[in-house]
Amino acid sequence: MEKVIEMKGITKVFPGTIANEDVDFDLLKGETHVLLGENGAGKTTLMNILYGLYQPEKGEVYVNGQLAKITNPNDAIKLGIGMVHQHFMLVNNFTVAENIVLGREPKKGLKIDINKAIKDVEEISKKYGFSIDPKAVIENISVGQQQKVEILKALYRGAQILILDEPTAVLTPQEIDELAVIIENLKKEGKSVILITHKLKEVMKMSNRVTIIRRGKVTGIVKTSETNIDQLAELMVGRKVNLVVDKEQAKLGKEILRVENLVAKDSRGLNVVDGVDITVNAGEIVGIAGVDGNGQSEFIEAITGLRKPESGKVVLSGKDIYGKSTREIIDSGLGHIPEDRHKRGLILKYSLFENGILGLQHKKPFSKGIVMDYKAIRKHCKKLIEEFDVRTPSDEVNASALSGGNQQKFIAAREISKDPELLIASQPTRGVDVGAIEYIHKRLVQERDNGKAVLLVSLELDEIMALSDRIAVMYDGKVVDILDRKDATEQKLGILMAGGSLSEAKREVKDVE
CATH class of the missing domain: 3.40.50.300 (P-loop containing nucleotide triphosphate hydrolases)
Structure with missing residues (x-):
C-alpha cells in the first residue's frame, strides 16, 4: 500500500528534555495508525511537527512521496492534513456551522452566506454519517458533539489525513462506539487516520497498526491483529502492568x-x-x-x-x-x-512549585503570615514529583509545559498529599x-x-x-x-x-x- 506520510529521523528538543529522538513513522493510505505511549512520551510533539506547530531540530517529512516543508498549520492544511487537538479549539458562543466554516466562509457579495454555510455543513455531516445540528451553539452541546464539530472542521478544509489527539479521553462509551463508526466511514472514503491515545481497548478496536513511543524513542511497530492488550501495555511502559485493581473487603468507618x-x-x-x-x-x-x-x-x-x-x-x-x-x-x-x-486544577502560567500548594498557600509551613516560605514550598513540590513519578525537567517549569497526563498526576499528588x-x-x-x-x-x-x-x-x-x-x-x-x-x-x-x-x-x- 502507498505511504501517504513518512517521517524520517525526527528529533525535537525542548529545554531540559528530548521530546523526540530519531523517530521514524509512516502512515498508509486508508489505514488507522495509533501512536501509543505514556504521558510525556513525545506522541503529541511528533504530531505537532507533522501539523506545523513545531519545527524539528533534525529529520524530514514526506507527504504522498514528496519532501514537505511544513512551517505552520496552513501549510499542513494545504497538504491535506487536519488535526483535532485534545483540548478543542472552538468559539463557544458561535454555532456549529459558524465554527466549521470559520476562515473559509461562503460569501454572498461582501456578506457571509450563512444559509449556504448551514447547507454545506448538513451535506458534509450526511456524507460521513454525523448527526449534528448546524444551528446549535457550541456551549450548549455535549463534548462528544464538539469533537464531531472539530472533525467536520478539518474535513471541510479538505483533510485527507486526520490526526486525532486523545479523541476518546472525553467521550462516553456510546460516543466512543460512534467515533469508531466515523473512523470506518473515513477509511472507506480513502482517508487515513492517526490516533494518539493510551487507551488500549480502543487501540485494539480501532486500529490497523500501532507505533509505540517510550521516552521519545520508537520501541516497536506492530500490526494490531498480531498483538494483545498485555503486550502493548508492556511495550508502552517497559514493564508488566497489572490492569486489575487488587483490593480487599472495605472496612467501613463513621x-x-x-x-x-x-x-x-x-x-x-x-x-x-x-x-x-x-x-x-x-x-x-x-x-x-x-x-x-x-x-x-x-x-x-x-x-x-x-x-x-x-x-x-x-x-x-x-x-x-x-x-x-x-x-x-x-x-x-x-x-x-x-x-x-x-480550568479547575492548575494555574497554567504558574510554576509547578506554586501549583503544588494551591489550597494550602495560606497554611504553615508554606505561609508565615504575609511571607511565603519558598524553601518549604519547593521541598513539598519535589516530594510530589518524586512520589507520583511526574515527568518534568524541574519544579520551576510552568504547569503548561507538562503533558496532559503528567498534569493530572501532579494534581492527584497535590490533593492526596492534603490528607483529606x-x-x-x-x-x-x-x-x-x-x-x-x-x-x-x-x-x-x-x-x-x-x-x-x-x-x-x-x-x-x-x-x-x-x-x-x-x-x-x-x-x-x-x-x-x-x-x-x-x-x-x-x-x-x-x-x-x-x-x-x-x-x-x-x-x-x-x-x-
Whole structure:
C-alpha cells in the first residue's frame, strides 16, 4: 500500500528534555495508525511537527512521496492534513456551522452566506454519517458533539489525513462506539487516520497498526491483529502492568459525607441537580456512574463550593458545608481532583512549585503570615514529583509545559498529599496512560484503606466497577439507584444510566440468562 506520510529521523528538543529522538513513522493510505505511549512520551510533539506547530531540530517529512516543508498549520492544511487537538479549539458562543466554516466562509457579495454555510455543513455531516445540528451553539452541546464539530472542521478544509489527539479521553462509551463508526466511514472514503491515545481497548478496536513511543524513542511497530492488550501495555511502559485493581473487603468507618435533597440550577435556571441524597463513609469508595451531562459535574461543583446550591444539606465530618466558600470547604477536610485540569486544577502560567500548594498557600509551613516560605514550598513540590513519578525537567517549569497526563498526576499528588477526610476524584484518570492509571487507582484504594472516604466520578464504567464499593447511578440530575458493587453488572448499570429502573434491569438480565 502507498505511504501517504513518512517521517524520517525526527528529533525535537525542548529545554531540559528530548521530546523526540530519531523517530521514524509512516502512515498508509486508508489505514488507522495509533501512536501509543505514556504521558510525556513525545506522541503529541511528533504530531505537532507533522501539523506545523513545531519545527524539528533534525529529520524530514514526506507527504504522498514528496519532501514537505511544513512551517505552520496552513501549510499542513494545504497538504491535506487536519488535526483535532485534545483540548478543542472552538468559539463557544458561535454555532456549529459558524465554527466549521470559520476562515473559509461562503460569501454572498461582501456578506457571509450563512444559509449556504448551514447547507454545506448538513451535506458534509450526511456524507460521513454525523448527526449534528448546524444551528446549535457550541456551549450548549455535549463534548462528544464538539469533537464531531472539530472533525467536520478539518474535513471541510479538505483533510485527507486526520490526526486525532486523545479523541476518546472525553467521550462516553456510546460516543466512543460512534467515533469508531466515523473512523470506518473515513477509511472507506480513502482517508487515513492517526490516533494518539493510551487507551488500549480502543487501540485494539480501532486500529490497523500501532507505533509505540517510550521516552521519545520508537520501541516497536506492530500490526494490531498480531498483538494483545498485555503486550502493548508492556511495550508502552517497559514493564508488566497489572490492569486489575487488587483490593480487599472495605472496612467501613463513621459517616464522612452526607448529602440530603441537594438542588442546583444550571445557567438556564433549570434543576440540573434535582434532589440528590448520598452518603459516603470512611473506608469506602462510592462511585457515581452516568452518561456525561446528567448532573454529575454540577453535583460535585455544588458540594465543593464551585456552584451555589439552591437548597438541601451537605455535611462533611459533622460540619455543615452547604453554600460555604471553597476555602472553608477545603479547610473542613476535602480534597478535590477536578474533572477539568486546566480550568479547575492548575494555574497554567504558574510554576509547578506554586501549583503544588494551591489550597494550602495560606497554611504553615508554606505561609508565615504575609511571607511565603519558598524553601518549604519547593521541598513539598519535589516530594510530589518524586512520589507520583511526574515527568518534568524541574519544579520551576510552568504547569503548561507538562503533558496532559503528567498534569493530572501532579494534581492527584497535590490533593492526596492534603490528607483529606473526603477525597473527591472526578475523572481522575482522564487522558492518563496505563502505567499512571495503575498508580492512581492504587493510591485511591490506599486512601480508602487508610480510613478515608472517597467519592469517585467517572465516565469509564470499567473504572467505576474496578474501584467502587457502592455505585450510585445519576440520570437527569437524580440518583436513580445505589447498588452494592457485588450486585452491579455492566448491563444493570447501562439500563440505569439510560434512565431505566432496577426492575427492568433484573428483567433484562433474566432474559439474557
